[in-house]
Amino acid sequence: MMPYKSKIMVLAAHPDDEVLGIGGTLIKFKEKYKCTINIEFLTTTPSCDRWRKAKKISEILGSSINRPDCVIDKDMAPLTLEKNLTKTIAEYITKRIDIIKPDFILTHYGNDLNNDHSKISEATLVACRPYLTSHNIKGVFQYEVPSSTEQNLQNIFNPDIFIEIDDLTWDKKVKLIDIYDKEIKDYPHPRSKKGIDTLACYRGVHVGYKRAEALKTMWRKI
Numbered sequence: 186m187m188p189y190k191s192k193i194m195v196l197a198a199h200p201d202d203e204v205l206g207i208g209g210t211l212i213k214f215k216e217k218y219k220c221t222i223n224i225e226f227l228t229t230t231p232s233c234d235r236w237r238k239a240k241k242i243s244e245i246l247g248s249s250i251n252r253p254d255c256v257i258d259k260d261m262a263p264l265t266l267e268k269n270l271t272k273t274i275a276e277y278i279t280k281r282i283d284i285i286k287p288d289f290i291l292t293h294y295g296n297d298l299n300n301d302h303s304k305i306s307e308a309t310l311v312a313c314r315p316y317l318t319s320h321n322i323k324g325v326f327q328y329e330v331p332s333s334t335e336q337n338l339q340n341i342f343n344p345d346i347f348i349e350i351d352d353l354t355w356d357k358k359v360k361l362i363d364i365y366d367k368e369i370k371d372y373p374h375p376r377s378k379k380g381i382d383t384l385a386c387y388r389g390v391h392v393g394y395k396r397a398e399a400l401k402t403m404w405r406k407i
């Protein structure tokens with residue numbers, strides 16, 4: 186799905202979404218497929234503890250990270266994307282696409298219960314319309330985030346791509362999860378370590394892997 190040495194842009198509302206959702210995938214794409222990874226966090230401030238942790242994680246991952254300079258909303262904070270900001274977010278994403286020139290985009294699931302996630306997903310579709318010739322994106326995919334995606338029981342995430350996460354990669358992901366320690370809850374919370382592992386095992390058994398992370402295709406050009 187992700188060819189060797191491709192440029193991948195990850196759109197995330199909050200620092201922790203990238204690790205909880207696709208931490209293993211990013212490790213694998215970086216180490217095995219030599220991909221370039223850029224992560225855009227759309228609702229965080231420089232003074233935020235989670236932003237500092239995201240920076241630390243990006244150093245471990247070998248990725249670059251970025252956040253808007255108050256472009257989207259001066260009061261930007263988690264759960265504040267409730268206004269009709271789709272156009273503004275899409276314009277920001279477009280600007281970043283012009284700079285990064287990604288081959289593939291990974292974004293939130295459009296029906297995530299967390300409104301920041303679903304807004305970003307909608308804005309991604311607007312910014313990455315497949316007919317646009319201003320970008321050279323080959324595919325857009327959605328990822329799931331435990332405690333947000335599965336909580337919308339009316340619109341279940343139905344993935345069609347499964348990335349195998351081997352034991353070594355899983356151990357590396359767990360170390361990244363440990364950095365976001367304040368976001369991790371006790372089992373049976375979906376964002377507990379056991380909950381996150383259970384999801385990975387569940388996605389794995391869909392396709393005969395011990396563990397997997399799953400994506401849903403929004404669109405793809407071949």
Ligand SMILES: [Zn+2]
Nearest residue numbers: 198199202299
């Ligand atoms: Zn989030």
